[in-house]
Amino acid sequence: MFKIIKYSFYDLMRSRWSYIYFAFYLLLGFVMLFLNNNVSKAVITLMNVIVVLTPLIGTIFGVMFYYNSKEFTELLLAQPLKRTTIFIGQYIGLATSLSLSLVLGLGIPFLVYGVIESTVIWNFASLLLVGVFLTFIFVSLAFNIALSNDNKIKGFGIAILMWLLLAVIYDGVFLISLMLFNDYPLDKFSLIACMFNPIDLSRILILLKLDISALLGYTGAVFQQFFGTSLGMIVSFLVLTLWIILPVWRIASKAKKKDF
Numbered sequence: 001m002f003k004i005i006k007y008s009f010y011d012l013m014r015s016r017w018s019y020i021y022f023a024f025y026l027l028l029g030f031v032m033l034f035l036n037n038n039v040s041k042a043v044i045t046l047m048n049v050i051v052v053l054t055p056l057i058g059t060i061f062g063v064m065f066y067y068n069s070k071e072f073t074e075l076l077l078a079q080p081l082k083r084t085t086i087f088i089g090q091y092i093g094l095a096t097s098l099s100l101s102l103v104l105g106l107g108i109p110f111l112v113y114g115v116i117e118s119t120v121i122w123n124f125a126s127l128l129l130v131g132v133f134l135t136f137i138f139v140s141l142a143f144n145i146a147l148s149n150d151n152k153i154k155g156f157g158i159a160i161l162m163w164l165l166l167a168v169i170y171d172g173v174f175l176i177s178l179m180l181f182n183d184y185p186l187d188k189f190s191l192i193a194c195m196f197n198p199i200d201l202s203r204i205l206i207l208l209k210l211d212i213s214a215l216l217g218y219t220g221a222v223f224q225q226f227f228g229t230s231l232g233m234i235v236s237f238l239v240l241t242l243w244i245i246l247p248v249w250r251i252a253s254k255a256k257k258k259d260f
Helices: 002-013 016-035 039-068 070-077 083-112 121-148 152-180 187-195 198-209 213-227 230-257
Strands: none
Touching: 002 039, 002 083, 016 039, 016 083, 039 070, 039 083, 039 121, 039 152, 039 198, 070 083, 083 121, 083 230, 121 152, 121 198, 121 230, 152 187, 152 198, 187 198, 198 230
């Protein structure tokens, strides 16, 4: 599997899109730190970009990588290699390369500005960790969609719809539900609903880490009561980990049964 991971990693590292992705975050990091005297405000702005853009990039790259390397994958399938080794190796290599572009792209500006020596290092580390989680989650979801659809156009369409559902539509439905049923106790409902959307869960974790949960109003107090505790943070990261494990398990299961 290590050779598959290595090939997938270096294959994407040679792609100009990886350098564009890296350069975008590099420029964004320098601009945010240059325009904001308060580093915490820069982290908040970066959070709003990362929780939306990182899932989109992971989704597009995941689907695109699968379809573009389909012929090479079929060649590997003719070799004495396990199917799970091929697909899981490709997934890990792709997600790792995208995560590295994100971490280096944002890490270099923060190193140059000396943020690593300040007290906001943990907020910045949380931001990067959430970005890595979202990358691995949405690349795995994209691989699942591509594996389930041989038609490239259909696969891309479903992948973009999935991202749109989790990034935009889900929040709208969630807010409408809170407004319609505001006469009922919605504490548990709010917590559980956030668990079913990794983007919302990631956003809440960063906001609580920055200690600005008051911006979330009533729900902010509920989230602070649960997610603000050590148990809440552990459960949240376990849920994000589960968002990675379950799709990866389905990739392995689907690859074994799929007729190529």
